[in-house]
Amino acid sequence: MSQPIDDETELAVAIGAAVRTRREVAGMSMRSLAASAGISQPFLSHVERGLSMPSMVTIYRLAAVLEVGPGELMPNPLDSQSRVVIVRAGSGNPVPVSSRSDAAIGRALLFDRDSSLEVTEYRLEPDVHISEWFQSNGLAAVYLISGALEVEIDGEGSWQLEAGDFIRHDAALLHRWLLVGNKPAHALLILNHTVQPSS
Template sequence: MTAEVGFDEQALAARAGAAIRAIREKRQLSMREVAARAGISQPFLSQIERGQSMPSMITVYRLAQTLDVTPGELLPTSTESKVTVVRGDEGRLLPVADRADAALGRVLVFNPDEKLQIIEYKIERDQYIGEWFQSPGLLAVYVVSGLLDIEIEGAGDYRIGTGDLISHPAPLRHRWLLVDNRPAHVLMVITE
């Protein structure tokens, strides 16, 4: 009798390879250098990083020692805990300003550990959105529908419409304005 394993081995190998490659690149080490220090061939390390081969435990320990990390940092964890679903009627509401007529954003993702925020705004007529904002990192605004004028202090004024995306360093002060007071549906993404 054979027990079924609940793992997608190909996906597991791909995630392990990606983790090893990311740490190697962060350490600014060449593939050849890491392979030599770990006592494996460079073509084998290439296969591991591309997810075509899964390293043995001995190889994981050698790579971990070479990269100055724990072996666990090279092995992927379950992806189940990394999956988040936010339904259309869920998400914390976040006003753009401390005013009664301020537009409300719906926080879809706010993860300080990964430094990622995604906020959805459904801006109705006469709702206030003209507050100046700035934050660390990079900001991107995607217009699902409608038109926005975006003022970026020192960088200019931009009109973006349905299907358009604008991104800029988030420390630049910026604000949005509805065009002709028509509603807009917008996604804002901030990464640090």
């Protein structure tokens, strides 16, 4: 069974290679992809060469332009053919929420090209940045393990979650998280890119 990529440099190289391959398959220039994804061409060049680690926001934007699932731009951390998958505490691929230096770092528990299901664990501290707006296809769900978290969904409202609370919504709606108070929170984000929300 393959092992999770724990080294951030190795992870950046793997993501960069996947982005470059998908871009070439799509017949897109680096300039065109960068413009469509709302990032600079020099930054995209750094990503493709494994010199910069793209944030979750950037991965989702690139995947949307390339018309692939975000998991197709991530290395396969697990042997998805196995009938049993286990990710030990402290392992999993680290992925920053945004490109800011104070961005929260998520731990991808399941985020691979062979699965439409993504599961990311977040341990959120008051001094980390988490309030990026996200958008994807399929369904999104949050289970709050501890602390308090506000989930804001553009055009729908905002909901405060306490430990044990669960929220599910259409991932295509712009959404973001905000910490409540000055206490840390521990959350699981679950995304399913193949399930279409009911109208």
